[in-house]
């Protein structure tokens with residue numbers, strides 16, 4: 218039975234406190250997304266930080282076929298955490314569905330459906346539900362094992378033939394709805410996928426990519442160089458950024474030119490990567506000075522906005538006004554022309570600016586210390602900017 222009147226396209230921003238998601242590739246209330254990443258790239262840590270800081274009434278976490286110690290960690294950690302929204306314990310509005318790797322396969326197949334059904338129950342009460350599943354690859358493997366035992370015809374990699382249909386009908390259960398009571402409710406779903414060998418062409422990743430609207434690709438290279446969260450800013454995308462209703466919502470609620478600024482920031486990152494590739498091929502003095510400038514401006518964006526310490530009390534969660542402030546600040550600096558005599562002046566200068574910005578990230582927003590760093594930053598920028 219359909220328990221809601223209609224299911225329009227979602228449009229409201231769902232804050233997660235994670236800058237690389239909220240600023241660059243926003244998730245919306247009732248949206249779907251997935252996090253593919255090789256082993257140890259930080260999928261679980263990212264999902265945990267989303268679950269701790271997200272702007273949701275209920276959090277449902279399906280631990281599906283993952284290591285028991287990680288799940289135990291959740292059970293130990295969550296009851297300790299304070300909920301910034303209510304001032305009580307975070308555990309009071311969290312549900313953990315647990316099926317670790319040593320538990321039966323049939324239960325693993327059922328665990329994500331259980332989580333979704335519980336989510337629908339709360340959505341029908343007019344609540345904002347955030348559903349997380351770690352990892353949906355284990356769920357797909359359970360589907361495979363069941364279908365093989367039932368001697369169904371196997372599809373690619375021995376997954377069931379209808380894997381894409383199963384995945385997309387599951388993702389389709391998420392969404393933003395108008396209830397019969399006149400209220401609204403939503404289920405936002407973010408799953409992780411662990412493709413074997415980081416191969417994004419395998420069936421589970423491919424089918425999920427078709428079904429989910431946001432793609433947060435974790436990159437091994439970023440994880441190896443400790444650039445956490447390792448979400449690749451260039452490969453990742455949020456299709457919601459193309460929805461006119463989402464663009465209107467963001468421009469009205471964050472900043473009048475927000476979406477334009479975000480696209481500009483993405484462009485800076487891409488230009489920076491291109492410059493870096495050229496520098497690597499041609500050598501530091503084989504490229505024009507402007508390449509170093511471009512590269513270091515993108516580094517600044519990367520280190521100040523994208524990288525975030527998931528374990529720091531202040532930095533682990535950034536509210537939207539603060540994200541807006543920092544993005545505008547960095548974009549302003551990137552728009553300036555700096556005067557350098559030679560390429561070896563570029564790096565030390567930008568490292569200095571980056572360090573001041575990082576200090577800002579670690580202190581309370583708008584505190585005296587924060588303002589002190591801001592002043593220091595403006596002074597350093599003025600020193601070198603072309604008049």
Ligand SMILES: Nc1ncnc2c1ncn2[C@@H]1O[C@H](COP(=O)(O)OP(=O)(O)OP(=O)(O)O)[C@@H](O)[C@H]1O
Pocket residue numbers: 254255256257258259260261262263283411445446447525526527528
């Ligand atoms: N945001 C972060 N800040 C600091 N360290 C991090 C962050 N994300 C990940 N790490 C580090 O990377 C390690 C591995 O992360 P995590 O367990 O989330 O990987 P995973 O992708 O879930 O791996 P698996 O596929 O094995 O489940 C963590 O133990 C932590 O040390």
Ligand SMILES: [Mg+2]
Pocket residue numbers: 260261262283351
């Ligand atoms: Mg994990």
